Amino acid sequence: MKEVAIIGGTGYGAIELIRLLQAHEYMHLKKIISHSQHGQQITSSYPHLHGVIVEPMEKLDIESLIDEVDIVFLATPAGVAKEIVPLLQETSLQCIDLSGDLRLNNRKEYETWYGKEAAPQKTIDAAVYGLSEIYKEEVQQAKIITNPGCFPTSALLGLIPAVKHRIISLDSIVIDGKTGVSGAGGKASAMTHFSETNENVKPYKIGKHQHIPEIEQYLSEIANESITTTFTTHLIPMTRGLICTIYGKLTKPMSTKEIIDLYQSYYEGHPFIRIREEGIFPTTKEVAGSNYCDIGICVDERTNQLIIASAIDNLVKGASGQAIQNANLMNGWEEGHGLGFVPVYP
Amino acid sequence: MKEVAIIGGTGYGAIELIRLLQAHEYMHLKKIISHSQHGQQITSSYPHLHGVIVEPMEKLDIESLIDEVDIVFLATPAGVAKEIVPLLQETSLQCIDLSGDLRLNNRKEYETWYGKEAAPQKTIDAAVYGLSEIYKEEVQQAKIITNPGCFPTSALLGLIPAVKHRIISLDSIVIDGKTGVSGAGGKASAMTHFSETNENVKPYKIGKHQHIPEIEQYLSEIANESITTTFTTHLIPMTRGLICTIYGKLTKPMSTKEIIDLYQSYYEGHPFIRIREEGIFPTTKEVAGSNYCDIGICVDERTNQLIIASAIDNLVKGASGQAIQNANLMNGWEEGHGLGFVPVYP
Amino acid sequence: MKEVAIIGGTGYGAIELIRLLQAHEYMHLKKIISHSQHGQQITSSYPHLHGVIVEPMEKLDIESLIDEVDIVFLATPAGVAKEIVPLLQETSLQCIDLSGDLRLNNRKEYETWYGKEAAPQKTIDAAVYGLSEIYKEEVQQAKIITNPGCFPTSALLGLIPAVKHRIISLDSIVIDGKTGVSGAGGKASAMTHFSETNENVKPYKIGKHQHIPEIEQYLSEIANESITTTFTTHLIPMTRGLICTIYGKLTKPMSTKEIIDLYQSYYEGHPFIRIREEGIFPTTKEVAGSNYCDIGICVDERTNQLIIASAIDNLVKGASGQAIQNANLMNGWEEGHGLGFVPVYP
Amino acid sequence: MKEVAIIGGTGYGAIELIRLLQAHEYMHLKKIISHSQHGQQITSSYPHLHGVIVEPMEKLDIESLIDEVDIVFLATPAGVAKEIVPLLQETSLQCIDLSGDLRLNNRKEYETWYGKEAAPQKTIDAAVYGLSEIYKEEVQQAKIITNPGCFPTSALLGLIPAVKHRIISLDSIVIDGKTGVSGAGGKASAMTHFSETNENVKPYKIGKHQHIPEIEQYLSEIANESITTTFTTHLIPMTRGLICTIYGKLTKPMSTKEIIDLYQSYYEGHPFIRIREEGIFPTTKEVAGSNYCDIGICVDERTNQLIIASAIDNLVKGASGQAIQNANLMNGWEEGHGLGFVPVYP
Structure with a gap:
């Protein structure tokens, strides 16, 4: 069982990760980290999680992340992951970034389209583009995933x-x-x-x-x-x-x-x-x-x-599901583990 | 592993049962029975099931039901289950009827509100109202369930x-x-x-x-x-x-x-x-x-x-989920087995 | 032709008044007054008015209101009309307030339910409740209308x-x-x-x-x-x-x-x-x-x-249409003038 | 004042024509003709017209059309107008066909794409394509309009x-x-x-x-x-x-x-x-x-x-409004008469 943290706990990416992780047998959601609402219950914003999530959200603390979890999902707005991932790059943690921060190889392009300074080139270079079907082998070897946009x-x-x-x-x-x-x-x-x-x-x-x-x-x-x-x-x-x-x-x-x-x-x-x-x-x-x-x-x-x-x-598939799929590949689990949901219809 | 049939394969009740049964470890969907579309693929009406259901729908055949399955879910329009359940009443099959056919104890009331002749009193009497939280003990002993309306x-x-x-x-x-x-x-x-x-x-x-x-x-x-x-x-x-x-x-x-x-x-x-x-x-x-x-x-x-x-x-909870919950209780499985879905939000 | 001003130009009440006034033959929309966006074009928020409204929104100026218009519609958030209507009470202007500021006779009740200090009792007393079908005669005599809530x-x-x-x-x-x-x-x-x-x-x-x-x-x-x-x-x-x-x-x-x-x-x-x-x-x-x-x-x-x-x-009927209906009654025009819209269906 | 008939009274095209004609000062809706529901009140299908339309729908009768109306709007399914318009072609009636029956010059093309026999070439040739902004002059001279598709x-x-x-x-x-x-x-x-x-x-x-x-x-x-x-x-x-x-x-x-x-x-x-x-x-x-x-x-x-x-x-603009616009042009009225609706927003 791998321990998991989600950073960016109040966005829809995180909310969907929580739903999917409840159905995953090899990952355990240990921490939900929120910059704006740490200390609060996630159910105050998302009452559908009543009885599902009972621990309050936490403040980001790099040390305790390194100590306590194995996999970090970053579901943060543009500009946040590029600050956090470099701090975790030399540790044993697996990082899966759902934002756009590490997707463009060329730092200038990032700065043009996102209007912010880009991540360090070293971090960009280490990140594998997690389009699971196309880059499956690279994902299997990766420690940092930049999860594709929707x-x-x-x-x-x-x-x-x-x-x-x-x-x-x-x-x-x-x-x-x-x-x-x-x-x-x-x-x-x-x-x-x-x-x-x-x-x-x-x-x-x-x-x-x-x-x-x-x-x-x-x-x-x-x-x-x-x-x-x-x-x-x-x-x-x-x-x-x-x-x-x-x-x-x-x-x-x-x-x-x-x-x-x-x-x-x-x-x-x-x-x-x-x-x-x-x-x-x-x-x-x-x-x-x-x-x-x-x-x-x-x-x-x-x-x-x-x-x-x-x-x-x-x-x-456009965000949290693909992130789980990538985590599965990175850890040698079955690619579709915890993702066997039949579409909700109608 | 219990073998399962769904009768009434082209309605939303059946479609939702199919979704939920895919996540159930002790029930296996053996047959989908449709009066109007037997012989056809369910994906021709419900393409979201592409790759999930590959066998064509079948015609109702009481003998083969008795031979091949353990549990029957009836997701049929009003007036159908009252004809079918009596045929299964003396067998070992468990029947869970999602329609309103067996819900009213008083046959006259059924005839007044549904405008059809009621089921045999003997079948009505044998059916337990599957409001799982209220009639849990009765459901655990039941062989015929009349699943509540939404x-x-x-x-x-x-x-x-x-x-x-x-x-x-x-x-x-x-x-x-x-x-x-x-x-x-x-x-x-x-x-x-x-x-x-x-x-x-x-x-x-x-x-x-x-x-x-x-x-x-x-x-x-x-x-x-x-x-x-x-x-x-x-x-x-x-x-x-x-x-x-x-x-x-x-x-x-x-x-x-x-x-x-x-x-x-x-x-x-x-x-x-x-x-x-x-x-x-x-x-x-x-x-x-x-x-x-x-x-x-x-x-x-x-x-x-x-x-x-x-x-x-x-x-x-208003139809197919409660039907699964009742099947769990009837068979001594954990009440919530296969129903641990976190709400899909937003 | 009466000249009209709308105060609170960026809310939906005002937007609907604008739509209805375009179909009215006896009222001419002279001024749209906005506290937050005066000087700007209303089309920057509401591009559907492209070509319909070309004058920029104005700042509230009581003097010019008195000089230039005959009828004032207040489509302002709670707490604004109670400040403005008293300033117009002694003039010849007709005021129709779409907010809740003047609807409760008892000032304490207003303070309890709205959490703000109430309007002057004198203004409340002068305001007629514009539920047109019930208080038709009172509306015909009124100079200040408190338009009902939806x-x-x-x-x-x-x-x-x-x-x-x-x-x-x-x-x-x-x-x-x-x-x-x-x-x-x-x-x-x-x-x-x-x-x-x-x-x-x-x-x-x-x-x-x-x-x-x-x-x-x-x-x-x-x-x-x-x-x-x-x-x-x-x-x-x-x-x-x-x-x-x-x-x-x-x-x-x-x-x-x-x-x-x-x-x-x-x-x-x-x-x-x-x-x-x-x-x-x-x-x-x-x-x-x-x-x-x-x-x-x-x-x-x-x-x-x-x-x-x-x-x-x-x-x-829950806001701007009833306000027009009240203006019609106050001015002796046909009650339904400019309101003959067939419902938009489907 | 011109007298108007709508043929195809139970479709959305007709319903929208009814709404728009209520605001038109030079056209009077005399007849609503329905093949499937003649003799019935239109309000039984469209209760939003309660109090607006009180006469029952009528059966199609070419003689009484010719006697009693000046303008005919055909809001019929594909394949109907091609039978009716030829019967009116030699009369003084103006016909505006909202269906696709007369839009394609080449009869073979119609038969390929619509799967039906085409209208008589003579009727097709007489019909002007009512894209009002592009063919304004032709529309002004026309007696038969084929109103463009949406x-x-x-x-x-x-x-x-x-x-x-x-x-x-x-x-x-x-x-x-x-x-x-x-x-x-x-x-x-x-x-x-x-x-x-x-x-x-x-x-x-x-x-x-x-x-x-x-x-x-x-x-x-x-x-x-x-x-x-x-x-x-x-x-x-x-x-x-x-x-x-x-x-x-x-x-x-x-x-x-x-x-x-x-x-x-x-x-x-x-x-x-x-x-x-x-x-x-x-x-x-x-x-x-x-x-x-x-x-x-x-x-x-x-x-x-x-x-x-x-x-x-x-x-x-994709159907009934453009049909009215064409009627305006054909009759020398102001192009936008009865069409001055401000968009309904939000």
């Missing part, structure tokens, strides 16, 4: 087989992302106000989303050449769920069936990727509460366009 | 301690129920149409809901005198969740604190009942996806009125 | 005929209120956060809502004796709409039909009250965007209980 | 200035459409079931939507060359609202500001088109209940991609 998880899992096999023109990629409101976190703002968000579709951060460089970095790495993509994001009146509709021009004629076969073969043995049969597209509800990434594929023969839809639960 | 589960768990202890006047009870749309099932109708239901609160079946006699029968049994209640139902624009706000005149002055203590003591040792502290009321989201029933209590001293709110997930 | 509008219109005619026992009244999130205003908070509110029913301010003394004061006035009521409020995952389900014990047996007739006769000639036929209850969507108050009535003969449901759009 | 209205208004000025490469166009559920009409189905649709984004009819040939036909006409586009549609958990996010590769470098200027100049004098300033994108809620089409524009300089978002209320 949109990059969906977009990269949807795109990588096509890019790897060069079946689409690399300068033609358009990604139209749609996300539920929980992706904006638990902080109250005009963006998350019910009356503003309900019965509404809102395009936001057009051309400016910090997930753009993350998607491009890993696509470029896969393709072994520099790729830029057009990526937009839309806020949808639902709490959970995220889907990217992805467009790319085929480099040569292929049928839908051929591409589905290619994807199925690419993801064979990966329990959380479900490729839908021809004519069927996934919806976000079909993965709700689960760690699945469901992918639908269609060739629009009239326009020679490949159309891919890739659906996840932004808080599970 | 509103009665919420209303009875909220009311029984007050009625038992006669702290409210028995002719003053008002129950104002609010339910998500999944309570109306998966069939498409004007009642469940998104455009009609979204952004709407709809009072329905005022004075005519078939859960009225069920609530009154069991309250009367607890009180050992005949009770009638005013019960209304409202359709709320959400998928899951149900809450009853319950009103009753106090028979003598009591403080909120005293009544909370009384409820806590009444439900001590029952893991799925959570009584909230003074000043806090539960919300439906705080139990979503879980088997909890959360209860908030307040005395309105200005009017001498006791106000209770009782929240459940209508598909879990 | 819940009191629904509850009082639903209850007054029954109370006036003493067909229900006055100590038995229970009002179960359900409101959309816009009732909580435009300010971002945990209460209005989409992810917390969506897929949720939340009982709130149980026994503590500031609309309780307002309902009781006017019911008592109608009955000519002191009435207390049990009143609860529930937050519903929708933006607009409010419905009160009201319960009262009949003092003598009456049929649903008799009571419907009594209500229809009571509200004859009032264009915004629609009494539904027997067996039909209104829903909130059926009044959305309109100034209607729709009322459904049912006698539950089993329990001798009268059940009434009264539905309004909380921002129209 | 997605084509949004997509064409968003694309035409760019295509006309050839600022984007014509083979690069991708249109990602998102619509509320009312676009699927009032008929109950799995597609419109609340529990299936709520908390869900569902890609549908990928590569097969019947609005594809409509968009391409009119774009090709504008460009004077054959254009194919990639067009996808997504069902969003909201009732009203539609937005197309449109992508096209710039043919030469241009700034966002230059393109906004070009659009503003293109749509000058058109009261229902609102071009947003740089950095601002419209949302669907900002046009709810109104006839506006709001357009946001951004050049993604990293990828040389033009990104346009075009938002409408699918039932107003």
